[in-house]
Amino acid sequence: MRSLLKAALLVFLICSTLIPHAGAEAKTDALYVSIGQAISAVKAEDRDALSKRIATLAKQSKELADSDEKAVILKRLSTLKQHQDASFATISADLTALSTAVRTLEETMRPAQDATARTRLLDLHEVTKQMRQADAGERKTLEQTLLKEWTARESVVREESIGHYGKVEMALSAIRIAQARQTFDQTEWNEALDQFDTSIDSFVEGDIVKTASVELTDLIRLLDQASDALVAKDLDGARSTLTTFIAQWPSGEGAVRTRDSALYTQVETDVPLLLARLNDETRNATITSLQELSASLGQLTDQTSYTFVDAMLVMVREGLEALLIISALVALTRKANLRGERHIWFGAVLGLLASGLLALIIQFFFSTALASVGREQIEGWTGLFAVLVMLLVGNWLHSKTAITSRQTQLVSDLSRTSLFIVSFLTIFREGAETLLFYVGMAPAMTPLALGGGILAAILLIGLVSIAVIYFGVRLPIRRLFLGATILIYVMAFKILGVSLHALQLTGVLPVHPLALPPVAWIGFYPTIETVVPQVLVGLIIILTVLRKQRRGTSLKKVS
Incomplete structure (x- = not known):
């Protein structure tokens, strides 16, 4: 417990050090985002949405540090409020003036050029x-x-x-x-x-490039533009537009993932493959696919708020697999009287704290597409390392399956470091993304719905974890080890595919599609870059199982 408190204190001190340096830039970024959303409301002639954005701008402006530039921003905002019921052309001019004032503030904050x-x-x-x-x-x-x-x-x-x-x-x-x-x-x-x-x-040359959030309507528009380009037989234009979609998708995916996880998986899987396969022969089929995806995403734009159920499902989807692995490992240590349960829980808690730290860094340092791309890459690289550790743990578990067939008590312990790493990585991989989803959802739901959904998810995951541990320790030890081995190997296979696919989505890896259907629930994405490593991992698992079975047979003969 003392070590846990020290770790928590360290994370808090790091957060306290980082946040002040990022705060000023993050606030101007937030202003730009709100101004962009207000402009979108003006174009749509939606006064209700415009009123909400102006209220947000007022709140964000008050949080700025006192300065002459802040005074100008507040003056421009006051004019905008006075013209709130005026023509949209007048409001548009006021927003332009406000944007110029924010740009002036940003220029004063910019460090001296190197x-x-x-x-x-x-x-x-x-x-x-x-x-x-x-x-x-x-x-x-x-x-x-x-x-x-x-x-x-x-x-x-x-x-x-x-x-x-x-x-x-x-x-x-x-x-x-x-x-x-x-x-x-x-x-x-x-x-x-x-x-x-x-x-x-x-x-x-010192040009100004504004950062802006990506709305669901922006993603739909890109799909429609790509479809229109293909109708006009402009394959190069369609490729360019789909490339832009892939680059912007990480910033807008949260709005899809929290509302329709199946559609989220479909978009993330299909669009890179459609781009890689695009040619004269596939043009018509690609048009149909893009139009279907656009229509499906369009149905989500009608939902303007989240519910208690949405908040609950986010954590359940992201956290259930991780807690299942951790619970299985805890059941193993208890059943086999192994040392290491404390390391499992310590890894889980530290993984959660590290996720919170990463979410804070991303939220304060990177509030645009760059943040989402970085988050995907972190998940990808972390996942690859997790797969390596899971294979080592799976190898150990399978070896003990053979031993427990002839012994009632184990004579060796799994490395406590391995237990810690597996526990830490399973939580860390998804933790930051889950927290960032909640940050994005919070403005569109009541605090009661958000808090209630999170508590319900924690309760549900906790009950599942308790059940796994309770029934796990009552299973015959050989079956428990065999079940844990299968779970670890299956999760390693899935995480490998998901991690490589995340690196493809962020441009780290290329995409060379195969003529096979995707199976997202098991992490199977039909590209050379994902399938070949998964086949290699599958062969490693098979060879490991065969080798351990032969060893187990030899041990039985000796005994």
């Missing part, structure tokens, strides 16, 4: 120049060189302009997609390189 760092960014043009002239054998190597050189220089862009940083990352994704095409298109390749160069030049 001339040397900016000059080093221009050196990247030499790499892109070589990439335009490269042959097939050189393109991949130069792409890796560009990524390496950008990584060495990216900090100045990330610290000064999240908007520019997101544009550069999107350009890098376009370069990866162009490189991964089965049939290379020089025009697409050059356009992606142009996009990268333009983004770098825009930052160096």
Whole structure:
């Protein structure tokens, strides 16, 4: 318990150190988001939505630190309130004036420009120049060189302009997609390189790029634009639009995932495959698929608030699998009299605290698409490490299945470090995302519904966990170990597919589709990049099982 308190104190101190540095920039980002939403309400001529956005702007403006720039913002906001019932053209002009005032405040907050760092960014043009002239054998190597050189220089862009940083990352994704095409298109390749160069030049020249949230209607519009481009037989335009959709999807996925998990899975699985398979032969089928996805997403736009059930289902969906693994491990340690239960619970609690810390960092440092992309990548890389540890734990569990067939008591303990790591990672992988979903849902529901839903989910997951532990310790020890082995191996297979797919969605991995149906509930996504590693893991599991069975047979003969 003393160690747990120390860990909690450490997390609190880190949060206290980080938040003040991020607060000012986060507040201007929030203002830009609200202004953008107000502009959308003006375009839709929706005065109720506009009134809500103005109220939000008033609250956000009051939280700004006192300054001359804040006084101007409050003055512009006062004018906007006075014109709230005026024509939409007048309101639009007021919003433009308010946006200009926020931009002025942002300029005063911007740190002094690092001339040397900016000059080093221009050196990247030499790499892109070589990439335009490269042959097939050189393109991949130069792409890796560009990524390496950008990584060495990216900090100045990330610290000064999240908007520019997101544009550069999107350009890098376009370069990866162009490189991964089965049939290379020089025009697409050059356009992606142009996009990268333009983004770098825009930052160096000091252009302002506003960050904005992605609404569900924005995602629907992109699908419709891609469909219209295909109807006009503009395959390049459709590819570009779908690429933009994939880049923006992580920022808008929460609105889908919290309302329709099946549709969320379908969109996340289908769109990358539709893009990768897009050609003249698949054009009509792609049009149909995009129109169906657009119509399904459109049905969600009618829901303007969340309920108690929505809040409950978010945590149940995200947390049940993790708690199932932890409960099974606890049942094992109790049944077999193994040391390590304390490490399991400590890993779970620390994973939850680390998730909270990560959610705070993302919320305060990155309030745009970049945050969502980073969150997906963290989940992807963390998942791959979790798979490795799960395979080691599964191997140990299966070995003990053979031993317990002839012994009533175990003679060795599972590494307490492994128990801790598995417990920590299963909670950490989903924890931050769950917390961020609740942050997004909170403004659209009552505190009672939000709190009640979370408490109901905790109660439900807790009851399931207690049941797993209660019935687990009453099973014959061999069956308990066998069941835990199967659970660990199945979850490793699923997490591997989900993690690789998350890296595909953020452009880290390319997408080469296979002619197979997806099975999302088991983490099976039909692409070369996901299937090949899963097949290898499956072979490792099979070989491990066969080897352990032979060893168990030998032990029986000896005894």
